[in-house]
Amino acid sequence: MISHLRAPGWYRATFWTLVSLGLSWAILWAANGFDADAVTGIGFAQVALLAFPLFFLGGLGAFDYWFYWASGRPTRPEDHSGHGATSWQDYFRINTDHKVIGIQYVVTSFFFMFVGGLMAMLMRAELAAPGRQFVDPGAFNGLFSVHASVLIFLFIIPVFAGLANYVLPLMIGAPDMAFPRLNAVSFWLLPCAGVIMMLSFFAPGGSFASGWTAYAPLSVTAPPGQICFTIGVQFAGASSIATALNFLVTIITMRAPGMSFFRMPLLVWANFSTSLLVVIATPFVAASQLFVLLDRALGFNFFNAAAGGDVLMYQHVFWFYSHPAVYIMMLPGFGIISEILAVKSRKPVFGYRMMAFSLLAIVVLGFAVWAHHMFVSGMQSWIRVPMMVTTAVIAVPTGIKIFSWLATMWRGVLKLDTPMLFALGFLTMFVLGGISGVMLAMIPFDIYVSDTYFIVAHIHYVLFGGSLFTIFAGVYYWFPKMTGRMYNEKLGKLHFWMTFVFFNITFAPMHLLGLQGMPRRVADYSEQFATWNMIISVASFALGLSSLIFLYNMVASWRGGKRAPANPWNALTLEWQVSSPPPIFNFDHIPTVVGGPYEYGVPGAVHGVFESPATASAEARQPAGAVSSTAKE
Amino acid sequence: MEAASVHHHGPPAANRSSRVHPALLGMLLFIISEVMVFGAFFTAYFFIRVVVENAHWFPIDGVDLPVGVASVNTAILLSSSLTLHWAQTSIKNGNHTGLKVGMLLTFLLGATFLFVQVNEYIVLTGEGITPQSSAQGSVFFALTGLHGAHVAVGLTLLAIVTLRSFRGHYTPEEHDGVEVPGIYWHFVDIMWVVVFTTVYIL
Amino acid sequence: MGEETVSEQAPAREQADPRRDRPVHVWTLVAIGLVATAIGIALGFAIDWFPVRGSTQADDIDTVYHVLVVASVPFFVLVTVITLYCVWQFRERPGEEGLDGPSIHGNTGLEIVWTTIPAILLIGLCTYAYVTLTNVEEAPAAGAPKELRVDVTGQQFAWTFAYRGLDGKPVKSAELVLPKDRSVKFQIRTLDVLHDFWVPEFRMKIDAVPGITTSYRITPSKLGSWSVVCAELCGVGHALMRQKVTVVTPERFDAWIRRKQAGGMAATGAAGGGGAADATDQAAIGKTLFAEGNGEATACGACHTLSDAGTSGATGPNLDEVLKGWTPAQIAEAIENPNKDVAKGYTEGIMPANYGDTLTKQELAALVAYLEKTAAK
Incomplete structure (x- = not known):
């Protein structure tokens, strides 16, 4: 037993978590002058929620190497025991292999997708008719707040990090990420953030209910469940900053020989741009929630107007992160679409350099548009017009991307399988989201529709029709690489058509509802909106069901799908040149890049070559793959 | 685990596609992130000092910020950057005594800074300026407190480096353990100059 | 990179198969x-x-x-x-597998x-x-009728309206009444968290922000009765924070204002008179408080229907129905501690729980006296 508690793992993690709870109590006890009665439950919760993830991670073994290194004890940089996974249990350990971490990320974040989706189902059940059906207004406010927070912070942002974690080092010809141990920490912070947010449902007064925007001063005066958001965001944010930093260093310092910046696949470019946004913007959301926490826990006056605080400051700080966050949730998807459209149209990406530059343009402009969320916030009115112009201008690089994708397909040989269908679905749906976005940039129109269902429709066309469609496309596209199995094409297509049809029936009418004057974030609405809400609710249940097809397809195919060849899509990028799944260390020899990543239609074009031509073919890679299964004895 | 290395030869060494050392680049990016955290706090400062209706700054209720003490404290912190630099140069030249003395001095100067800062808090609280008393107080304590927390983290790193230097862990060839925390400490010092200027001087 | 590099004749992967050529319409x-x-x-x-x-x-x-x-x-x-x-x-x-574009x-x-x-x-x-x-x-043109000013105050979870710059006394009301074809400027404040003052039919909206006064103006152009909607999430009662707005002809508006001013004057005068007011005065003060609030305490009528006071709020229980047979003590308790016993079908925490602080002792007594009298009818 003692040895269990000393060795890194779940026993020690549990033990250290308990220690952190005791320690939190002891700190408060001491801070209150050793008066046990003065320690409040909420005070304890605040300290414990901040402390336990670090102790849990420590117990799990995330910091062991660094402790050894800092204390000067011998470390073994050549120890690759944390690489590869031979059984499902390996996915529940600290693992430094980017491929294992990628799968951990994707599976965990999809778990949160189902959690968040379930909350959406409950909300639609409540909204199916006017009046009260299943939940009271307080619980309803809690549902939409947790729904949005979970899907944004624990699904869309990390699932992109997960997909990129898996394929990005392979794509640039690196054996792993630059900081594999930091990578593991990034991942394990995520379930901690998830647990914290879920815990809010057990808080007195219910889960946090001031929206994912958590506007002060409502979030300052809200019931204690609110701290689960303020603290959960700290860990989710730390996780995404650490991952972004890791991506940037990996991309800058670990590209294969010959892989110049303009030979990088666009997915790499997309994650490079996204990571820049994360590193620069995410500290702002952490700070905004820290202010709320200080106001709540220690009686600070950041948002107390009576004491000279400024309420609108919260919104400026919050949106300075949260608008770039929209691009954090979209740019990696752009990368995925560029990969898929080129491979599935059998043509080079049209205007590759403009595709890369437009990403960077979005990064730069993305920092200059935040206040378009605040046209009716009561801020200084002169800020509005410059923000309207920048917001409209940011549509230009986005338009360049859309037109370039269309040109990429033009005269190609389109293979209409599931990833491609989702990519095409993305293209059409995202245009709608983009158009309503430009409409919303126009101040007079925004004054009318902000805080209505038009906004709900817009955000879902961007994040569901946009981001989620690219996520599905990416998951289907790399599923053979990640699992070594083929998914079921028929079920995949069924999933696409159900998603596409019911997505539109669910969210398109919301535009109309918003224009007719239905405000968002309401548990109840007037009779005139009843018909459309019933239609939306029914369609949303069908949309929910469609995700079960996806779940079944993924689970069944992973367990018993057809074995995947190394390169089922006949793609040129490096990740497809190694076995499926790739060998434990990705490459026996680092490949040399000799051409662009999308030279389809160019006779004899190759992107990368391996040192010995014999090892470049998929069959010859098999022995390396076999090593991976015996390596963890 | 030992058996594993028999079966495979480990990963191929990654290609170095940039002259910048990955650890150094990582630390720089981390510092960019840190600068943005301070940026958010300065945004709060800006709104509460400039934007809000009836905006004002210290003196509040006749209490002024102790600029004199803070200036001396600034000098103390800045000199710790010099001693740190001396320690780093020493180990590069193989001078272990210089490393030890330099690290110890750096640590003590940093600790003095923190000690004076805590004292200043106690004095101000006694005069009625607290985070709870006004938004200006909140911003003052939050900004200096955020910086203080960075100093505390930096001191922890310095303590480790100092201890290890006394155990003779670093060599002229292998001293990343002194360099990387050093970058962080220099950042903390520079950040203080900005905090000091905006909060006390302007 | 920019120039077009078309290799039309270049065969795809499979050397034998020529590039397929499809007509483009x-x-x-x-x-x-x-x-x-x-x-x-x-x-x-x-x-x-x-x-x-x-x-x-x-x-x-x-x-x-x-x-x-x-x-x-x-x-x-x-x-x-x-x-x-x-x-x-x-x-x-079929047959084109392996071809490139x-x-x-x-x-x-x-x-x-x-x-x-x-x-x-x-x-x-x-x-x-x-x-x-x-x-x-834009502000109304020089020749237009003088712009009306309405102070709008939001509180969890109701609005109160105060008309300023009238000829004579200012007027407070739980219901928003506006004259047609006359520009009106709303000055919006809040007592607690963010709200957003919105009438969909008028299109304009703006947040009510603690610490500052926000504003916008509209010119009503149609007669009718619609809802004031809170558009910024403000807590558990957000979805229920609805009130009535009525646009009437300028003549009817002036009449309404005069009626209000007459009622309001009596009430204020009596309140100024101190504790000597008799039962009828008490009830009159109570009625005014019910319909208009006192500037700090939100008007009861913003959320409650009571035909005697002419209010039609629908957020809280209809007092025409539920008040029958209540004792003054019960009424006072329900005002001061609204969350102790919440009517069936209504949610705890919606009604402001601060009436004990925002109403003076006399005001509370007057309100209770009025409600008791009304309930007894």
Whole structure:
């Protein structure tokens, strides 16, 4: 037993978590002058929620190497025991292999997708008719707040990090990420953030209910469940900053020989741009929630107007992160679409350099548009017009991307399988989201529709029709690489058509509802909106069901799908040149890049070559793959 | 685990596609992130000092910020950057005594800074300026407190480096353990100059 | 990279198979696109998107929407038509497995076109939106009737309205009554968290922000009765924070104001008289408090229907029905501790729990006296 508690793992993690709870109590006890009665439950919760993830991670073994290194004890940089996974249990350990971490990320974040989706189902059940059906207004406010927070912070942002974690080092010809141990920490912070947010449902007064925007001063005066958001965001944010930093260093310092910046696949470019946004913007959301926490826990006056605080400051700080966050949730998807459209149209990406530059343009402009969320916030009115112009201008690089994708397909040989269908679905749906976005940039129109269902429709066309469609496309596209199995094409297509049809029936009418004057974030609405809400609710249940097809397809195919060849899509990028799944260390020899990543239609074009031509073919890679299964004895 | 290395030869060494050392680049990016955290706090400062209706700054209720003490404290912190630099140069030249003395001095100067800062808090609280008393107080304590927390983290790193230097862990060839925390400490010092200027001087 | 590098004759992967060559029906595509655009724009005008246009500002804002629809439809049609055409014409047919498309890397001319045209269009839209914005926010012209000022105060979870700058006493009310064709400027404040003052029929909205006063103006252009809606999440009662707004003719408005001023004067006068007021005065003060609040305490009538006081709020229980047979002690308890015993079907925490602080002892007594008297009827 003692040895269990000393060795890194779940026993020690549990033990250290308990220690952190005791320690939190002891700190408060001491801070209150050793008066046990003065320690409040909420005070304890605040300290414990901040402390336990670090102790849990420590117990799990995330910091062991660094402790050894800092204390000067011998470390073994050549120890690759944390690489590869031979059984499902390996996915529940600290693992430094980017491929294992990628799968951990994707599976965990999809778990949160189902959690968040379930909350959406409950909300639609409540909204199916006017009046009260299943939940009271307080619980309803809690549902939409947790729904949005979970899907944004624990699904869309990390699932992109997960997909990129898996394929990005392979794509640039690196054996792993630059900081594999930091990578593991990034991942394990995520379930901690998830647990914290879920815990809010057990808080007195219910889960946090001031929206994912958590506007002060409502979030300052809200019931204690609110701290689960303020603290959960700290860990989710730390996780995404650490991952972004890791991506940037990996991309800058670990590209294969010959892989110049303009030979990088666009997915790499997309994650490079996204990571820049994360590193620069995410500290702002952490700070905004820290202010709320200080106001709540220690009686600070950041948002107390009576004491000279400024309420609108919260919104400026919050949106300075949260608008770039929209691009954090979209740019990696752009990368995925560029990969898929080129491979599935059998043509080079049209205007590759403009595709890369437009990403960077979005990064730069993305920092200059935040206040378009605040046209009716009561801020200084002169800020509005410059923000309207920048917001409209940011549509230009986005338009360049859309037109370039269309040109990429033009005269190609389109293979209409599931990833491609989702990519095409993305293209059409995202245009709608983009158009309503430009409409919303126009101040007079925004004054009318902000805080209505038009906004709900817009955000879902961007994040569901946009981001989620690219996520599905990416998951289907790399599923053979990640699992070594083929998914079921028929079920995949069924999933696409159900998603596409019911997505539109669910969210398109919301535009109309918003224009007719239905405000968002309401548990109840007037009779005139009843018909459309019933239609939306029914369609949303069908949309929910469609995700079960996806779940079944993924689970069944992973367990018993057809074995995947190394390169089922006949793609040129490096990740497809190694076995499926790739060998434990990705490459026996680092490949040399000799051409662009999308030279389809160019006779004899190759992107990368391996040192010995014999090892470049998929069959010859098999022995390396076999090593991976015996390596963890 | 030992058996594993028999079966495979480990990963191929990654290609170095940039002259910048990955650890150094990582630390720089981390510092960019840190600068943005301070940026958010300065945004709060800006709104509460400039934007809000009836905006004002210290003196509040006749209490002024102790600029004199803070200036001396600034000098103390800045000199710790010099001693740190001396320690780093020493180990590069193989001078272990210089490393030890330099690290110890750096640590003590940093600790003095923190000690004076805590004292200043106690004095101000006694005069009625607290985070709870006004938004200006909140911003003052939050900004200096955020910086203080960075100093505390930096001191922890310095303590480790100092201890290890006394155990003779670093060599002229292998001293990343002194360099990387050093970058962080220099950042903390520079950040203080900005905090000091905006909060006390302007 | 920019130039077009077409290797038409270049064979694909399989050397033996020539590049397949499919006809491209450009003119058919253009025709389909034009028809689809026409249908889309027609739909955009045919669908009844908006509620009644209740203000002159609504006309401008609805026009912005229609202009945006006209500008947007062609883009959506362009993307959809090309996508569907690619799917139909360029899809991989049996026997084409392993074929590649032509290796077109780009076309500088095209890229310049699809960068500049959207940019010009967007800047044009911005200019137009800016002009409209100045129009809808413009103060009334010199010759127009004097602008009405209404102070709007939000509280969890009700609005109160105070009319300023009238001839005579200011008027407070739980119901918003506005004259047609006269510009009105709302000055919006809040007592607690963020709210947002919105009447969909007027189109304009703005947040109520702690610490500052926000404002906008509208000119009602239709007679009618609609809802004041809170559009910014403000807590558990957000969905229920609804009140009535009525637009009447200027004559009826003036009459309403005079009636209010008469009632309000009596109440204020009596309250000033101190504790000596008799039972009738007590009830009169109570009635005023019920219908108007006292500036700090939100009017009861904002949420409760009580026919005697002429209020029609629907957020809380209908007091015409539930009050029957209540003792003064019960009434006082329900006002001061509303969450102790919440009526069936209503949610705890919706009614402000601070009436014990915002009402003086005398005011509370007056309110209870009024409600008891009304309940006994």
